[in-house]
Amino acid sequence: MTAVSATDSILGNAAALACRECGAQYPIGPRYACDMCFGPLEVVYDYPNICRDTIESGPRSIWRYRALLPVPDDVLDTPNMEPGFTKLIRADNLARELGMRRLWVKDDTGNPTHSFKDRVVAVALAAARALGFRVLACPSTGNLANAVAAAAARAGIRSVVFIPADLEQQKIVTTAVYGGTVIAVDGTYDDVNRLATEIAGEEEDWAFVNVNVRPYYAEGSKTLGYEIAEQLGWRLPEQVVIPIASGSQLTKVDKAFTELGKLGLVDATPYRVYGAQAEGCSPVAQAFRAGLDVVRPVRPNTIAKSLAIGNPADGPYVLDVCRRTGGAVEAVSDEEVVDAMRLLARTEGIFGETAGGVTLGVLRKLLANGQLDPDAETVVLNTGDGLKTLDAVAPVVTPSATIPPSVEAFREVIEQLC
Amino acid sequence: MTAVSATDSILGNAAALACRECGAQYPIGPRYACDMCFGPLEVVYDYPNICRDTIESGPRSIWRYRALLPVPDDVLDTPNMEPGFTKLIRADNLARELGMRRLWVKDDTGNPTHSFKDRVVAVALAAARALGFRVLACPSTGNLANAVAAAAARAGIRSVVFIPADLEQQKIVTTAVYGGTVIAVDGTYDDVNRLATEIAGEEEDWAFVNVNVRPYYAEGSKTLGYEIAEQLGWRLPEQVVIPIASGSQLTKVDKAFTELGKLGLVDATPYRVYGAQAEGCSPVAQAFRAGLDVVRPVRPNTIAKSLAIGNPADGPYVLDVCRRTGGAVEAVSDEEVVDAMRLLARTEGIFGETAGGVTLGVLRKLLANGQLDPDAETVVLNTGDGLKTLDAVAPVVTPSATIPPSVEAFREVIEQLC
Numbered sequence: 001m002t003a004v005s006a007t008d009s010i011l012g013n014a015a016a017l018a019c020r021e022c023g024a025q026y027p028i029g030p031r032y033a034c035d036m037c038f039g040p041l042e043v044v045y046d047y048p049n050i051c052r053d054t055i056e057s058g059p060r061s062i063w064r065y066r067a068l069l070p071v072p073d074d075v076l077d078t079p080n081m082e083p084g085f086t087k088l089i090r091a092d093n094l095a096r097e098l099g100m101r102r103l104w105v106k107d108d109t110g111n112p113t114h115s116f117k118d119r120v121v122a123v124a125l126a127a128a129r130a131l132g133f134r135v136l137a138c139p140s141t142g143n144l145a146n147a148v149a150a151a152a153a154r155a156g157i158r159s160v161v162f163i164p165a166d167l168e169q170q171k172i173v174t175t176a177v178y179g180g181t182v183i184a185v186d187g188t189y190d191d192v193n194r195l196a197t198e199i200a201g202e203e204e205d206w207a208f209v210n211v212n213v214r215p216y217y218a219e220g221s222k223t224l225g226y227e228i229a230e231q232l233g234w235r236l237p238e239q240v241v242i243p244i245a246s247g248s249q250l251t252k253v254d255k256a257f258t259e260l261g262k263l264g265l266v267d268a269t270p271y272r273v274y275g276a277q278a279e280g281c282s283p284v285a286q287a288f289r290a291g292l293d294v295v296r297p298v299r300p301n302t303i304a305k306s307l308a309i310g311n312p313a314d315g316p317y318v319l320d321v322c323r324r325t326g327g328a329v330e331a332v333s334d335e336e337v338v339d340a341m342r343l344l345a346r347t348e349g350i351f352g353e354t355a356g357g358v359t360l361g362v363l364r365k366l367l368a369n370g371q372l373d374p375d376a377e378t379v380v381l382n383t384g385d386g387l388k389t390l391d392a393v394a395p396v397v398t399p400s401a402t403i404p405p406s407v408e409a410f411r412e413v414i415e416q417l418c
Numbered sequence: 419m420t421a422v423s424a425t426d427s428i429l430g431n432a433a434a435l436a437c438r439e440c441g442a443q444y445p446i447g448p449r450y451a452c453d454m455c456f457g458p459l460e461v462v463y464d465y466p467n468i469c470r471d472t473i474e475s476g477p478r479s480i481w482r483y484r485a486l487l488p489v490p491d492d493v494l495d496t497p498n499m500e501p502g503f504t505k506l507i508r509a510d511n512l513a514r515e516l517g518m519r520r521l522w523v524k525d526d527t528g529n530p531t532h533s534f535k536d537r538v539v540a541v542a543l544a545a546a547r548a549l550g551f552r553v554l555a556c557p558s559t560g561n562l563a564n565a566v567a568a569a570a571a572r573a574g575i576r577s578v579v580f581i582p583a584d585l586e587q588q589k590i591v592t593t594a595v596y597g598g599t600v601i602a603v604d605g606t607y608d609d610v611n612r613l614a615t616e617i618a619g620e621e622e623d624w625a626f627v628n629v630n631v632r633p634y635y636a637e638g639s640k641t642l643g644y645e646i647a648e649q650l651g652w653r654l655p656e657q658v659v660i661p662i663a664s665g666s667q668l669t670k671v672d673k674a675f676t677e678l679g680k681l682g683l684v685d686a687t688p689y690r691v692y693g694a695q696a697e698g699c700s701p702v703a704q705a706f707r708a709g710l711d712v713v714r715p716v717r718p719n720t721i722a723k724s725l726a727i728g729n730p731a732d733g734p735y736v737l738d739v740c741r742r743t744g745g746a747v748e749a750v751s752d753e754e755v756v757d758a759m760r761l762l763a764r765t766e767g768i769f770g771e772t773a774g775g776v777t778l779g780v781l782r783k784l785l786a787n788g789q790l791d792p793d794a795e796t797v798v799l800n801t802g803d804g805l806k807t808l809d810a811v812a813p814v815v816t817p818s819a820t821i822p823p824s825v826e827a828f829r830e831v832i833e834q835l836c
Binding site for chain 1: 478497499500505508510511527528530531532567568569570571572574578581583587588590591592594595596597599600601602603604605609610612613616617620759760763764765766767768769803804805806808811812815816817818819820821822823824825828831832835
């Protein structure tokens with residue numbers, strides 16, 4: 001599929017980095033922006049001949065797809081979190097409520113730290129070690145921080161996580177418990193990010209997963225696409241709804257579907273990709289509606305904090321994918337987010353985080369406005385766990401009744417509730 | 419292995435209920451105590467001829483062992499949470515710190531609601547449906563409530579969960595979000611329990627998972643034992659450390675190991691079973707130390723709330739198992755619990771709940787006092803998720819440093835931290 005060769009690559013079949021803007025190629029190494037045009041770099045492969053059997057006989061984790069990831073051949077030999085191969089759940093109850101024919105939830109709450117970030121961090125860590133980095137780092141306010149601190153602990157390497165000092169205590173605890181270094185920064189998340197990028201430029205052996213090893217990190221999201229296809233019995237779904245933060249995940253699922261088709265692992269049937277944002281941070285949805293190719297940054301204001309990136313790096317590529325495949329990008333209000341979280345929990349017993357609510361909320365909206373086909377097989381992503389965003393639903397989720405401890409009181413109230 | 423026959427059983431190979439005290443047998447049905455002596459009933463089986471291949475080709479959930487569970491043959495056809503087959507993690511970092519040779523963590527945080535309760539609830543639900551119950555219910559303060567509400571939602575049946583009215587809001591949210599009926603009771607947990615037992619006696623089509631369908635429910639814990647053996651490559655470990663709440667889980671892991679040996683699925687090699695309690699609720703450990711056969715109830719006072727059962731129903735059976743196998747029962751302080759939670763997170767990237775801290779803390783103590791062999795292959799259970807018991811570690815887990823957003827400030831602090 002590419003002319004590059006991975007013969008000497010230390011990262012498996014990853015052959016080179018290519019600029020997504022100008023196409024300039026660079027050898028595999030610790031770089032992330034094009035020297036020519038400053039465009040983002042992406043991993044290109046010397047694709048192997050690979051068959052379904054090889055994958056199916058691999059480990060029950062993202063590493064079953066290691067031949068299609070930028071990781072060293074011996075990745076299985078190093079202790080790691082073994083994320084991925086989470087459940088693809090046939091959501092018949094939910095489909096019935098929505099008037100859909102066949103709906104699946106790809107449920108990443110089953111990952112080790114209960115979000116999809118375990119996937120991308122595992123790939124970043126494997127690549128970073130091979131490239132000679134000695135510290136795993138990131139700026140983050142939540143899921144990414146958890147995943148980096150946990151993965152570094154398992155791998156036995158140092159982690160340094162930068163967080164805003166005013167972060168809720170519970171989010172600090174869920175990162176600091178893994179025993180890495182957690183540096184609280186007096187400032188906004190933007191300040192934290194800026195500081196991390198500066199440090200990444202100075203500390204040569206620090207891999208900031210979402211900064212200087214981002215091209216490798218981002219590839220980890222392809223595994224969502226691979227798993228969906230394999231779990232459907234080596235088929236592509238007709239429609240897939242994906243949340244947008246930086247937008248990287250959406251573009252990588254599309255990349256995965258395309259690769260699988262080209263490699264002959266699935267029939268390259270058409271599919272439509274839909275992107276989901278919260279209205280309080282919907283720069284890509286706004287650009288989609290306006291028919292623009294560029295994404296105008298916004299200042300986020302939504303309960304869906306894990307998606308609250310006001311200037312999404314992959315926004316333009318998301319627009320490309322959604323338009324090319326005949327999908328769309330939509331946004332829902334925080335109220336619709338909470339409604340959708342409750343709907344998913346009530347119908348399927350899956351308590352997703354706000355990002356899951358955004359994605360299901362958008363699916364619902366797309367159905368209502370006719371952009372999503374209720375009769376086409378659809379997969380919706382739930383990328384994180386409701387346990388991490390309890391505040392979102394707490395105000396509206398309360399006991400059905402409060403009673404004194406007597407059977408009489410129970411009888412009285414249960415009749416009203418039935 | 420038993421003379422009973424499951425020919426007509428509606429619950430697969432489950433053939434009868436037998437009193438654990440007097441041995442009286444009853445047909446499979448909605449009963450849980452012996453009419454003769456009031457002893458607890460246990461499921462006995464007409465064991466099938468079953469080979470490893472059959473199990474290995476089954477689903478990646480507890481249902482791969484359905485032939486050894488009291489569930490209907492068509493259990494796979496009904497929507498359910500598909501719990502189990504969680505990771506058995508080779509814990510080399512932790513083993514190194516503890517001076518052990520080969521240590522594994524059976525990590526049940528990977529279950530759908532992130533505790534082992536998904537296993538027992540799934541079996542209870544499957545049995546309850548087959549027995550004609552129409553409502554799934556329980557008294558609970560935590561993990562069980564989550565599991566019941568979620569499982570009922572997925573199965574599309576009604577749930578009624580009874581909780582103490584003064585429960586922390588976050589625990590109410592994580593149950594109520596699934597949309598079942600949640601009844602808050604003004605009173606202690608004991609009051610809630612009593613009320614539930616009274617109602618269980620009156621509402622004929624309500625299955626209180628841990629009350630009137632308890633014999634079936636309890637069998638779900640056998641799957642922990644089956645999985646450990648299968649994941650070790652069809653071998654029994656030499657030592658296993660298990661938390662004690664009611665004590666049922668420990669006795670069922672022992673039952674599972676025994677069954678596997680008798681069925682020829684593993685070599686019946688000797689193993690030692692160790693039980694773990696928190697000092698603030700250690701009636702079984704106290705009885706073990708005192709050489710008693712009876713367990714004197716205590717009033718619980720520990721941060722390990724999911725283990726805080728002051729009058730554990732299976733306490734005497736736990737003593738039997740631990741003594742028969744050459745194991746022990748120990749208890750650790752709340753401080754040791756927190757230390758162990760942090761140790762597990764720091765070395766293996768696993769954030770377990772307080773129960774996990776109890777279990778690992780006890781393992782550590784047993785090593786120190788020479789009761790556990792550091793050279794024998796050992797499995798320690800982590801039965802729940804740290805995300806649900808954040809309060810336990812929050813006071814002692816803080817950022818490493820707080821700095822202003824400048825590289826200079828970072829340099830200053832990072833040198834001190836290195």
